[in-house]
Amino acid sequence: MFSAAAKVQPKVVTWRRDIHQHPELGNNEVRTAKLVADHLRKLGIEVRTGVAKTGVVGVLKGGKPGGVVALRADMDALPVAEQTGLPFASKVTTTYNGQTTGVMHACGHDAHVAILMGAAEVLAGMRDQIPGTVVFLFQPAEEGPPVGEEGGAPLMVKEGVLENPKVDAVFGLHVVPGEPGKLLWRPGPMMAASDRYEIKLKGKQTHGANPWSGIDIASMQAEVVLAFNQIAARQINVTRTPTILTVATVHGGVRYNIIPDDFTLAGTLRTFDPELRKDVMQRAEKAVESIAGRYGGKGQIEWGTPNPVTTNDPALTARMKPTLARAAKGNVKDDIDYITGAEDFSYYQQKVPGLFYDLGIGFPPGVNHSPMFNVMDEGAMEVGVRAQALTALDFLATTAK
Known part of the structure; x- marks a missing residue:
């Protein structure tokens, strides 16, 4: 052979x-x-x-x-x-x-x-x-x-x-x-479970010179990114198995002086433990909803078809x-x-x-x-x-x- x-x-x-x-x-x-x-x-x-x-x-x-x-x-x-x-x-x-x-x-x-x-x-x-x-x-x-x-x-x-x-x-x-x-x-x-997600944030468009007239969705999405980093690094027991929550893409806006209505974020969750996976998903959903609500906007996360x-x-x-x-x-x-x-x-x-x-x-x-x-x-x-x-x-x- x-x-x-x-x-x-x-x-x-x-x-x-x-x-x-x-x-x-x-x-x-x-x-x-x-x-x-x-x-x-x-x-x-x-x-x-x-x-x-x-x-x-x-x-x-x-x-x-x-x-x-x-x-x-x-x-x-x-x-x-x-x-x-x-x-x-x-x-x-x-x-x-x-x-x-x-x-x-x-x-x-x-x-x-x-x-x-x-x-x-x-x-x-x-x-x-x-x-x-x-x-x-x-x-x-x-x-x-x-x-x-x-x-x-x-x-x-x-x-x-x-x-x-x-x-x-x-x-x-x-x-x-x-x-x-x-x-x-x-x-x-041997290899992680993979979950793809997409986050849709909704604010209120306004002039960049008058952010108080709308909803500052750019700051909203920045807080979501930071919150996701905290979930993986500080809220999960990292001594059990690797858990990664990554924001990979951020899209929103068309002009430097217009705060847009919408932002879309996408990324991936990687886990080895089914219970940890469920926990992280719930934390991510709660973070998106609470941050958007605090700004007076709306936020929703949708999960794609996973790989086990x-x-x-x-x-x-x-x-x-x-x-x-x-x-x-x-x-x-x-x-x-x-x-x-x-x-x-x-x-x-x-x-x-x-x-x-x-x-x-x-x-x-x-x-x-x-x-x-x-x-x-x-x-x-x-x-x-x-x-x-x-x-x-x-x-x-x-x-x-």
Whole structure:
């Protein structure tokens, strides 16, 4: 299997660079999906397209009876203008939320797709030896679907990707800045639950020279930002688990001497504890309402569709530790700190036991979601191919026994 992974590695690099140069936002991964589907069909893998909008599902039936394991890769890019200077850098632009912006694989999903395409080729080449079935999940919109649309892992699950055939376990990986080829994870909760929110504040428009004639909504929104900082830093027991409440965008006003009617704020809540999550949400709602009321205005917070905590099944994680160590030739860390980023892989884990792990790809000038993010050491992707293929093989082999 190691030699097969090494043999497919040049293809993995080529696929990754091609996908990187042609990024597509969530629910619009048409070109990427065609590349994946064409490859799987050439391997003799059963293919379903149009799953959860633009997703691709491949089913590889082994030569022996056994269980069913799923391997997942996300395909979508981000609305980021690339600044890496790579010869295969993205030049794609789009209109996003009313603004013209670049489109970039700033979170490494290009590598995820290429790695799973490589693992599919390795596994297809040894199908007669596989005791069971491998399901390949190429998922759209992990970063979130367009406003007003369904998408991502919730829609994949809703459309039955874990049911036909019925999946026994699911595995996925994510590339991160770090030692090239090192695999990292932790049992139990690993990545935070994520809640998106939007706050709408309503005041009374007036001249900037006469703030007493209206409602000073600019000061109102400033107090909301400060209150949110206090909630996370001073009102929550920070010794339990990480809790983050971030205000990321503030929009309001069109002219320097007009205090506007409206302000809109948006941001994210990250938690690991369901009770803490509920507590923070209630505190945030109370803060918005009370601050707006004190100014004589109105305020309302709306919460978007959440991502649950990404939780690695402890028994499955312990069972697969030797497999991941073999894939990385011992270069692993199985007790990493909590990660406050979020992953909709958690929706699969709510249905079947799952294991999600990270793959180090060197140290780019920028972290994930930065315009400078890059897979610095493409050789690390070979470890990813081995890890994806081996977790499937070893899970099925031990299940068959």
